[in-house]
Amino acid sequence: MKSKRGLSFWIQTAQALALVLAVCFTLGASDSGTRYTELDHKLMCTCGCAEILGECNHVGCTFSTQELGELRDGIGAGNSDKVILDSFVAKYGAVVLAAPTKQGFDLVAWIAPFAVFAAALLGTILLLRHWAAGRAQLAVQSEAGSPEMDAIRDRIRRETGDGGN
Amino acid sequence: MATFGSFALLIALALAAYNLLAGGIALRLLATGQAARISPERLADTARRAGIAGFIAVSAAAFALIYSVFANDFSLTYIVEHSNRALDGKYKFAAMWSGQEGSLLLWAWLLGTYGFVLRLLHKGDVKLYAYAGTILAAVQVFFLSVINFAAPPFALMKGAIPEDGNGLNPLLQYPEMVIHPPMLYLGYVGFSVPFAFALGALMMRYPGEKWIKITRSWTMVTWLFLTCGIFLGMHWAYAVLGWGGYWGWDPVENASFMPWLTGTAFLHSVMMQEKKGMMKSWNVWLIFSTFLLTLLGTLLTRAGLVSSVHAFAQSSIGTWFVVFMGLVLAVCIFTYVLQRDHLKSDHHVESLVSRESSFLFNNLVLLTACFVILWGTLFPILSEYVVGNKVTVGAPFYNAVAIPIGLFLLFLTGVGPLLPWRSTSMRAVKRNFVVPVIALWAMVIVAYIAGARPWHDGKFDTGAFYALVGFAVSAAVFAAIISEFLRGAGVISRQTGKNLIAATWLLTRRNTRRYGGYIIHLGVVIVVIGLCGAAFNTNQEQELKLHDKLTIGPYTLECMGFSEDSNANYNSAYALLDVWKGGKKAFQMTPEKRVYLASGQPQTMVAIHSVPEWDLYVVFEGTNPDTGQPIIKAFLNPLVSWLWAGVVLIVFGTFVALVPNLSPATASLRVPATRETPEPALHGGRS
Numbered sequence: 006m007k008s009k010r011g012l013s014f015w016i017q018t019a020q021a022l023a024l025v026l027a028v029c030f031t032l033g034a035s036d037s038g039t040r041y042t043e044l045d046h047k048l049m050c051t052c053g054c055a056e057i058l059g060e061c062n063h064v065g066c067t068f069s070t071q072e073l074g075e076l077r078d079g080i081g082a083g084n085s086d087k088v089i090l091d092s093f094v095a096k097y098g099a100v101v102l103a104a105p106t107k108q109g110f111d112l113v114a115w116i117a118p119f120a121v122f123a124a125a126l127l128g129t130i131l132l133l134r135h136w137a138a139g140r141a142q143l144a145v146q147s148e149a150g151s152p153e154m155d156a157i158r159d160r161i162r163r164e165t166g167d168g169g170n
Numbered sequence: 171m172a173t174f175g176s177f178a179l180l181i182a183l184a185l186a187a188y189n190l191l192a193g194g195i196a197l198r199l200l201a202t203g204q205a206a207r208i209s210p211e212r213l214a215d216t217a218r219r220a221g222i223a224g225f226i227a228v229s230a231a232a233f234a235l236i237y238s239v240f241a242n243d244f245s246l247t248y249i250v251e252h253s254n255r256a257l258d259g260k261y262k263f264a265a266m267w268s269g270q271e272g273s274l275l276l277w278a279w280l281l282g283t284y285g286f287v288l289r290l291l292h293k294g295d296v297k298l299y300a301y302a303g304t305i306l307a308a309v310q311v312f313f314l315s316v317i318n319f320a321a322p323p324f325a326l327m328k329g330a331i332p333e334d335g336n337g338l339n340p341l342l343q344y345p346e347m348v349i350h351p352p353m354l355y356l357g358y359v360g361f362s363v364p365f366a367f368a369l370g371a372l373m374m375r376y377p378g379e380k381w382i383k384i385t386r387s388w389t390m391v392t393w394l395f396l397t398c399g400i401f402l403g404m405h406w407a408y409a410v411l412g413w414g415g416y417w418g419w420d421p422v423e424n425a426s427f428m429p430w431l432t433g434t435a436f437l438h439s440v441m442m443q444e445k446k447g448m449m450k451s452w453n454v455w456l457i458f459s460t461f462l463l464t465l466l467g468t469l470l471t472r473a474g475l476v477s478s479v480h481a482f483a484q485s486s487i488g489t490w491f492v493v494f495m496g497l498v499l500a501v502c503i504f505t506y507v508l509q510r511d512h513l514k515s516d517h518h519v520e521s522l523v524s525r526e527s528s529f530l531f532n533n534l535v536l537l538t539a540c541f542v543i544l545w546g547t548l549f550p551i552l553s554e555y556v557v558g559n560k561v562t563v564g565a566p567f568y569n570a571v572a573i574p575i576g577l578f579l580l581f582l583t584g585v586g587p588l589l590p591w592r593s594t595s596m597r598a599v600k601r602n603f604v605v606p607v608i609a610l611w612a613m614v615i616v617a618y619i620a621g622a623r624p625w626h627d628g629k630f631d632t633g634a635f636y637a638l639v640g641f642a643v644s645a646a647v648f649a650a651i652i653s654e655f656l657r658g659a660g661v662i663s664r665q666t667g668k669n670l671i672a673a674t675w676l677l678t679r680r681n682t683r684r685y686g687g688y689i690i691h692l693g694v695v696i697v698v699i700g701l702c703g704a705a706f707n708t709n710q711e712q713e714l715k716l717h718d719k720l721t722i723g724p725y726t727l728e729c730m731g732f733s734e735d736s737n738a739n740y741n742s743a744y745a746l747l748d749v750w751k752g753g754k755k756a757f758q759m760t761p762e763k764r765v766y767l768a769s770g771q772p773q774t775m776v777a778i779h780s781v782p783e784w785d786l787y788v789v790f791e792g793t794n795p796d797t798g799q800p801i802i803k804a805f806l807n808p809l810v811s812w813l814w815a816g817v818v819l820i821v822f823g824t825f826v827a828l829v830p831n832l833s834p835a836t837a838s839l840r841v842p843a844t845r846e847t848p849e850p851a852l853h854g855g856r857s
Contacts (some may be wrong), residue, residue, distance in 0.1 A: 049562050055420060057565060060413040103564035105549065111556045114549045117543040118571045129534050133527050137520055 011124050016036055044089060047104070058103075072101075172246055173233030173326040174218060179275075182211050182282070183314040185224035186307050191678045193217035198296070202376070213807075214300045218289050221303050224310065225286035232279040235272060239265045243492030244332050248272060249327045254337040254768040256738035266352040268342050270487070271323035275466075276352065280359040285310065285635060298381060301370025302363070309362050312494045320487050321531040337739075337768025344410050350402035354426055357396025358464040361386045361429060364436075365461035368454050368522040372505050375512045382453070384439050387828060389440075389457075393433050394824045397496045400426050409740035414709060414805040416813070419568040424547045425467030428540050435536040442529050443515075449512040451506070452533070463540075465495050523599075528586035535579045542571050573636050577643060580698055583691050584647030587654055605653050606646040613645030614638065616776040622706070623744050637705035644695045644702070648718045651695075656686075679832040686827025693714050693819030696812050703784070703809025711791070711801040714745070725786055726750040727759070732800055737792040740764040740774075743762050745790050745800055749779070761790035761802065785810040 045059030051069035054061055058076075061069040072093070079089035093101045105111035196214035199206050206213075238246055239253050239262045252272065253265040269271040272591040285306045291634040292299035317323065329613070341347075364385040371381035403423065408416035417423060469491040504606045506513075546563040554560040588602040617638050621645075624635035655674055663673035678685040688843040712720045721727075730746040744762040748755055760774035787805040794801055 033237050037612065047566060050566060055564075056413060056418065058417075060415065099559055099561045101562070102567040103562055104570075105553070105563060110553060110559075111561060114545070114553075114561075114563065114567065115571070117545055118575075119539070121541055121576065122337055122538045125534050126531075129527075129530050133522050133530065137522065 040086075041080055044080070044086060045073065047090065048076070048093060049074065049101055049103050051101055051168065072097075082113065171234050171238050171241065172324045172326060175238070175724040176322070178231040178234060179314065179318050179322075179324070182224050182227035182231060182278070183311065183318055185220045185227055185366040186314055188537040189217045189220040189224060189307035190304060191217075192220065192305060193300060196562045197297075197301060197304060197374075202796065207558070214296075217294060218300065218303055221285050221289050221307055224307075225534065228275075228279050228282040228310075228314070231323075232266070232275055238324075239263075242335070244325055244335055248323050248401075248855055250281055250327060250332055250335045251337070252338055255333040256768070257338055258343070261343050264342050264347050264351075265338055267355070268338055269323075271317065271321040271325075273351070273355075273513060274313060274317050274321055276355055276486075277325050277359055278310065278317060280304065280352075280355055280489055281310050281313060281362060283443045284360060284363050288366075294384065295380070297374065298367065298376060298384070301374055302366040302805075304379050305366035305369050309366075311339070312490075316487055317655040318489050320490055328840075337343075337766055340764065340766045340769065340771045341410060342775035343739075345401050346409070350396065350399060350406055350767065353395055353402055354399030357394075357426075358390055358398050358429065358467070360388065360392030360395055361433060361457070361460050361464050363392065364457050364710075368457045368840070369502065369505060369641060370456060372509050372512065375509055378449075379444050380759060382443055384615060388438065389433065389437060390824060393430070393437060395823065396426065396430050397435065397817070397820060397824075400430060400783055401814070402404035407695045407816065410774065410779065412776050412791075413705065413766075414707060414789075414807060416810070419546070419565045420468075420610060421547050424543045428467065428543055429460045429463040430716070431536050431540040431543075432456055432463060435533045435540075438536075439533050440527055442489055444786050446526065448515045448526070450515045451510065454506065454513060455502075456533075462498060463544075464496060465491060465498070466544075467496070469665055495702060500600070503583070503665040505796045523589060525586065525589045525591045528582060528589050532582050532586060535582060536577060539579065540573050542575060542585070543568070546578050557630070569633075577636065577639055580643050580647060580694070582645065583694060584650040587688065587691075588650055602650070602653075606650040609649035614642045617641045631705075633705035639698060640698055640702040644698050647691065647695050650690055654688060657686070676832075678826060679829075682829045682831050683827050685826075686823050686829075689823030691823075691827055693816045693823055696816030698816075700809045700814075700816060702810030703807065703812065707805060707807045709803060709805040710802065711817050713794055713797060714747075714802050715799055718805055720802060722786070722804045723784070724751050725756075725804075725806070727788065727802065728805060729800075729802070730758075739768070740766045740773075743790070743800075744775075745802060747777075747788065747802070749786070759786075763790045764791055781810045782809075782811055784808040 006169070022023060044126060046057055048058040050056050050058050050061035050066065050072065052066050054066070058069055058072055075096075078087065079092065086098070090102065094101075099106075105114040158160040189197060192213050196210040196217060197205075199213070200208035205716055236246070238249050239452065240259075242249070242253070242255050244250050248269055248271050251267070252268045253262060257265070267276045267809070274812045285303065288306065289303050292303070305759045328720055329766060338765065367381050367385045367388070370376075376666040396842040400423075403426065407418070407423075436453060438490050439449050439453055439456060443453050470487060546567055549563050550560050584606060590598055622634055622638045622641060624631050624638060626634070655677070656670070658697040662668065662677050663670055666673065666676070668676065678689075710720055710722045714720060714727075716729055718729050719726050722757070726749070728748045728750060732743065732745050734741065734743045736742065742762050742764045744760045747759045747761070749757050749759055757779060759779060761777040764775060765771070766773065773787055774791075777788045785805075785807045787801045787807055789805075791801040791803050795797060
């Protein structure tokens with residue numbers, strides 16, 4: 006009973022702290038990343054360097070310079086992120102996006118890791134419960150004992166004088 | 171020398187084949203008890219000696235290649251493609267692993283070296299070592315076959331012999347490249363040894379857990395090499411590639427990380443087998459998977475299956491690797507199915523909240539992380555196959571998926587050691603978790619005040635949020651580990667009267683594996699803190715004329731001039747930048763851009779000023795073709811040096827864990843004899 010009260014105290018304390026911090030966070034404000042930086046990190050340089058567009062620093066890489074120019078133009082024209090990214094895909098193919106989209110078959114890329122993690126977590130919990138239940142059953146059986154074991158125990162008691170006559 | 175090298179490789183292949191055949195026959199005869207004209211023990215010994223001779227032969231081939239590089243023997247295609255006369259001596263060694271053929275020869279040589287050591291130590295358990303040696307010979311036959319027939323390093327140039335070579339890839343002309351690839355390969359190849367022992371022990375139905383004890387040191391040393399190799403690669407990428415980061419989730423990086431994850435899972439779960447007799451099948455499959463992942467990594471990066479920034483060693487050896495991996499998998503499955511009754515485990519789990527379950531969850535998370543990386547690496551191929559559309563799976567995917575899993579793993583790193591074996595009482599939870607929970611919330615507040623805020627202008631910043639969680643969990647794990655040390659040291663201090671530092675030292679020496687492991691966990695915590703810093707990286711790019719200034723964080727960079735230099739290997743241009751901090755001139759930096767003469771390829775040499783809070787990282791990006799002015803890009807990368815400090819601690823912890831425990835000393839104490847009491851002997855620890 007005492008430990009239950011203790012646990013609820015800790016849970017309440019944690020909740021209160023979480024609430025306080027959540028309020029604090031919502032008050033916070035500092036430097037913001039530009040939209041340009043956000044978008045150039047969602048695209049790849051197409052020169053074959055396999056680097057994020059915003060991080061490609063090859064000297065004289067005409068690909069990244071051109072792509073960055075197109076990105077700047079897209080933002081300058083007031084296009085939405087989707088329109089800009091779609092225009093890149095139309096021009097360079099889906100490989101220009103730094104990560105799979107969340108549509109069609111690409112969605113599988115995002116779902117599979119979490120699905121595998123959830124399935125493995127559930128499997129592990131069930132396995133542990135199964136092992137724990139098997140262990141508990143063994144303990145009960147061992148406590149209940151058998152007639153032979155009872156006879157041996159009686160004999161030990163008699164011969165050691167522990168509770169014997 | 172080319173003929174000598176080729177001949178040495180052929181002899182090495184013949185010796186490895188003999189080792190495999192004679193070893194296999196001898197072990198079969200021993201297993202079945204069949205009579206034979208030659209004693210199986212003697213036959214097995216000839217196989218072992220062939221393995222040793224094979225090491226000498228493959229060493230001779232490796233020497234021949236290195237000699238050819240130093241002798242500028244441009245009659246060899248490999249030397250023409252990967253070296254030149256002006257190449258610095260230390261980088262001539264690097265030429266050995268800069269190409270496909272050389273890197274496979276390095277692999278075979280390292281495998282030969284491991285096999286040589288293993289065969290010298292055979293008296294530890296003659297039969298088990300014979301099995302392991304024969305399995306290693308099978309692996310060696312594969313690699314030597316590839317080198318001899320598919321990717322020969324001693325192939326001769328067709329046509330006229332050139333005066334000079336094309337030079338080494340500029341990316342590789344950096345000091346770390348002399349040690350990073352061999353270190354990584356030592357890790358990759360090293361996992362062949364525990365694999366060979368695991369498969370051998372399963373084949374011979376080896377009783378007990380002795381094989382685990384034998385392979386423990388091998389696995390730890392291999393794991394250490396792989397860890398060092400990965401971190402050296404990170405440091406190389408940071409200092410050479412010039413994009414301000416150290417990990418880009420490139421397929422080659424992923425290929426090294428996957429066996430590291432499964433190897434780490436193995437190092438944890440073998441403890442369950444040793445202490446509780448659990449997870450025997452699991453452990454065998456973990457080490458099988460780790461070995462297969464090292465092969466898959468080689469296949470992915472060397473066969474050109476996926477595009478990578480490390481595209482310096484691709485060829486068409488993919489089929490060889492696919493066939494070999496299929497064979498290895500088939501042998502593993504066949505042996506396991508045949509002998510699985512030998513791996514029956516006891517399942518001593520009483521509670522979901524116990525040390526046993528924490529080990530299971532730890533394995534679950536490590537393997538999920540491995541799956542995520544494998545999935546991301548292979549998804550472009552899968553997507554192309556299924557929908558005919560190749561996609562890129564880059565950093566944004568891994569950051570979104572792998573980071574939460576990594577944070578959960580970090581959490582388990584702290585929680586696991588605090589949980590007792592069998593089951594946990596509420597009282598124990600309170601006693602062990604109060605300090606870490608306080609540390610966690612204290613760090614949240616401190617990090618928030620220091621500027622780690624997940625909301626910017628009303629927008630949620632995922633990177634900053636993960637960093638905040640990372641800092642908080644790191645603090646909790648740090649507190650948990652330190653309190654474990656203090657609790658144990660406190661008891662010893664009370665018993666022996668030693669001060670706390672001496673007591674901690676004694677505590678560690680009494681159980682090096684446990685406390686070495688804790689030191690490794692501390693190293694991991696420090697690495698994670700370093701990784702969290704990346705969420706707050708900032709950069710500035712600017713054209714700088716003479717005396718122009720660029721300000722980033724507390725630093726102001728003033729351009730003091732530009733200069734050029736040249737030598738036989740490259741031309742370089744560099745900027746001279748005075749760095750001001752707090753109104754005072756603090757130091758000077760000289761970021762450089764080189765153009766290598768042999769290949770005509772440019773290369774960045776980043777200038778880095780590192781302090782515990784951050785790195786000032788300056789790149790000379792070249793000159794603007796329109797204005798002729800040089801472009802400087804400066805990064806302020808917080809906490810990067812913590813990464814390198816963390817890995818030093820990991821290395822130290824691994825060494826501690828490898829040291830045998832301090833055995834309890836036996837001391838005799840003379841006491842005055844009494845009529846009834848004989849002279850007693852006291853047994854206890856050294857004090």
